[in-house]
Amino acid sequence: MCGIVGVLGRHEVSPIILDALKRLEYRGYDSAGIATIHMGALDRRRAVGKLINLSDLMVHEPLRGRSGIGHTRWATHGGPSVANAHPHRAGRVAVVHNGIIENFRALRAELAEKGASFTSETDTETIVQLASHYLDEGLTPVQAARATLKRLDGAFALAFLFEGEEDLIICARRGSPLCIGHGEGEMYLGSDAIALSEMTNRITYLEEGDWAILTRNGVQIFDAEDHQTARPLTQINAAQARVDKSGHRHFMAKEMAEQPAILQSAMASYSGVGEGGIDLPEGLDFARADRLIMVACGTAYYACQVAKYWFEQFAGLPVELDIASEFRYRAPVLGPENVAIFVSQSGETADTLAALRHVKPHVAQVVSVVNVPTSSIARESDMVLPIHAGPEIGVASTKAFTAQLQVLALLALRAGRARGKLTPEEYAARLDELRAAPGFIAQALDREDEIRRLTEILAKARDVLFLGRGVMFPLALEGALKLKEISYIHAEAYAAGELKHGPIALIDKDLPVIVLAPHDALFEKTVSNMQEVMARQGKVLLISDAKGLREAGEVPYSLQMPTVPDIIAPMVYAVPAQLIAYHTALHRGTDVDQPRNLAKSVTVE
Numbered sequence: 086m087c088g089i090v091g092v093l094g095r096h097e098v099s100p101i102i103l104d105a106l107k108r109l110e111y112r113g114y115d116s117a118g119i120a121t122i123h124m125g126a127l128d129r130r131r132a133v134g135k136l137i138n139l140s141d142l143m144v145h146e147p148l149r150g151r152s153g154i155g156h157t158r159w160a161t162h163g164g165p166s167v168a169n170a171h172p173h174r175a176g177r178v179a180v181v182h183n184g185i186i187e188n189f190r191a192l193r194a195e196l197a198e199k200g201a202s203f204t205s206e207t208d209t210e211t212i213v214q215l216a217s218h219y220l221d222e223g224l225t226p227v228q229a230a231r232a233t234l235k236r237l238d239g240a241f242a243l244a245f246l247f248e249g250e251e252d253l254i255i256c257a258r259r260g261s262p263l264c265i266g267h268g269e270g271e272m273y274l275g276s277d278a279i280a281l282s283e284m285t286n287r288i289t290y291l292e293e294g295d296w297a298i299l300t301r302n303g304v305q306i307f308d309a310e311d312h313q314t315a316r317p318l319t320q321i322n323a324a325q326a327r328v329d330k331s332g333h334r335h336f337m338a339k340e341m342a343e344q345p346a347i348l349q350s351a352m353a354s355y356s357g358v359g360e361g362g363i364d365l366p367e368g369l370d371f372a373r374a375d376r377l378i379m380v381a382c383g384t385a386y387y388a389c390q391v392a393k394y395w396f397e398q399f400a401g402l403p404v405e406l407d408i409a410s411e412f413r414y415r416a417p418v419l420g421p422e423n424v425a426i427f428v429s430q431s432g433e434t435a436d437t438l439a440a441l442r443h444v445k446p447h448v449a450q451v452v453s454v455v456n457v458p459t460s461s462i463a464r465e466s467d468m469v470l471p472i473h474a475g476p477e478i479g480v481a482s483t484k485a486f487t488a489q490l491q492v493l494a495l496l497a498l499r500a501g502r503a504r505g506k507l508t509p510e511e512y513a514a515r516l517d518e519l520r521a522a523p524g525f526i527a528q529a530l531d532r533e534d535e536i537r538r539l540t541e542i543l544a545k546a547r548d549v550l551f552l553g554r555g556v557m558f559p560l561a562l563e564g565a566l567k568l569k570e571i572s573y574i575h576a577e578a579y580a581a582g583e584l585k586h587g588p589i590a591l592i593d594k595d596l597p598v599i600v601l602a603p604h605d606a607l608f609e610k611t612v613s614n615m616q617e618v619m620a621r622q623g624k625v626l627l628i629s630d631a632k633g634l635r636e637a638g639e640v641p642y643s644l645q646m647p648t649v650p651d652i653i654a655p656m657v658y659a660v661p662a663q664l665i666a667y668h669t670a671l672h673r674g675t676d677v678d679q680p681r682n683l684a685k686s687v688t689v690e
């Protein structure tokens with residue numbers, strides 16, 4: 086995923102664009118660039134790597150102009166290089182782009198036939214070469230942009246800047262988010278409202294297929310059929326959009342520490358006059374549902390995997406669960422009484438959005454659990470349940486995971502009541518346990534110093550194995566993902582019972598094995614799997630509660646969690662999984678908030 090920005094300003098725009106790109110850097114940081122129009126002339130600066138490199142370049146080679154576009158890149162076609170960095174330029178036009186142009190090879194060949202010479206390996210350059218070609222054929226900038234958009238297949242959010250046009254940016258949205266910011270005598274565009282939050286909180290979100298003509302007087306928006314249309318002007322909560330580290334060393338550290346408060350306030354957002362003091366959107370119809378379909382990616386998928394246990398246990402509802410990138414390419418059996426739940430922190434993950442579109446015509450209800458209620462996935466759902474986690478900037482998802490679990494638990498309990506599987510007393514008791522989660526998560530966070538010491542050993546490992554049973558199996562998967570994505574150590578997770586069917590061959594004295602095992606109904610079985618590991622000199626770290634550690638006997642390493650009700654164990658045990666990854670990464674000196682090769686939300690398939 087990449088981040089794009091555009092500004093039609095009253096003053097020099099380069100500093101404004103650089104600042105906006107800083108707030109988009111979590112979307113990708115392989116390269117960055119800016120193009121401006123100054124005295125009618127189009128010029129640009131580009132640099133490989135993080136935004137700081139572009140800032141440094143522009144100190145020595147400043148870029149003048151009051152209109153400009155900017156980009157921070159997560160490489161899809163063509164590796165990180167200056168030549169592949171956006172903005173791409175051809176003749177009198179420059180473009181910045183987030184997404185993938187799926188027919189770029191055919192277009193590239195067609196344009197090369199017509200004499201176009203390409204200077205990059207990117208799909209994006211095709212866009213600007215096409216627009217330049219139309220300009221050379223005598224089309225106006227608006228006509229050239231429009232004609233270009235009609236030729237593109239795939240997903241994009243893009244912005245054009247034209248030489249000689251000091252008061253014009255043309256932008257378009259198809260499959261990737263794009264919003265317009267309204268200033269005083271200035272206009273802006275950005276991949277999300279966070280990028281624009283220092284300039285304005287008056288935002289218009291373009292809809293799928295929209296394109297727009299920006300001038301300093303305002304914006305004209307056209308739908309996919311070129312009919313002029315209007316989209317709502319919303320006032321975003323500037324505080325909510327503003328992001329900073331609040332004194333923490335990393336966004337990830339801040340976001341882990343926020344979890345108790347976030348869960349507390351998120352639960353309050355769902356408090357009301359409904360049964361058990363919880364209000365969920367009207368129309369949620371689990372009583373008639375014959376099956377639940379849950380689709381997501383990455384950490385969000387592991388939240389769904391935990392929720393599968395809850396829906397089956399509390400509501401007797403069969404759950405079909407799949408990762409979005411696989412789901413759509415199977416022949417999933419869908420039915421008119423199915424309810425589909427899509428979970429996504431960003432609400433922009435292309436695989437998840439594509440799966441939602443695939444499912445929507447065939448099921449009773451599409452429900453999304455997201456952190457961005459204005460996101461594409463939210464807008465295309467029948468019902469949206471925000472997780473209220475606030476902006477999550479660290480690429481490794483933490484507070485969004487526990488907040489997703491909280492909302493999914495509320496849904497599972499509500500389904501249990503709707504389907505007569507939970508008595509009012511059982512429902513109320515489980516809700517009380519959920520409301521106690523923030524306090525227990527705070528206690529888990531208090532073990533950070535102990536975890537920091539334990540990870541000194543882990544940081545030297547080449548491989549790490551996570552084990553868990555029941556809801557602790559998806560937690561083991563989540564722990565392995567966190568460790569992989571920020572420390573770059575190979576880690577994998579297994580259902581503890583599955584170890585003896587092959588993976589136990591991996592066990593030796595050099596392999597750290599992290600066992601997540603609260604003293605629950607599966608504890609004894611997990612401990613016997615753990616003992617099989619210890620019998621083969623596996624270096625076990627057992628994460629359990631007081632009773633579990635007492636009953637497990639001697640283990641090489643242990644970490645004590647508070648004793649918690651089963652329903653909140655996944656949220657509480659997420660904390661050691663997060664902190665283990667975080668401190669291992671610190672020991673290894675990797676980039677915690679912006680790990681190599683990653684981006685915060687993957688808006689390409």
Ligand code: AGP
Binds near residue numbers: 433686
């Ligand atoms: C989680 O730490 C990862 N960054 C990644 O797996 C992420 O959860 C996944 O890409 C899904 O993102 P989403 O929740 O925004 O859809």
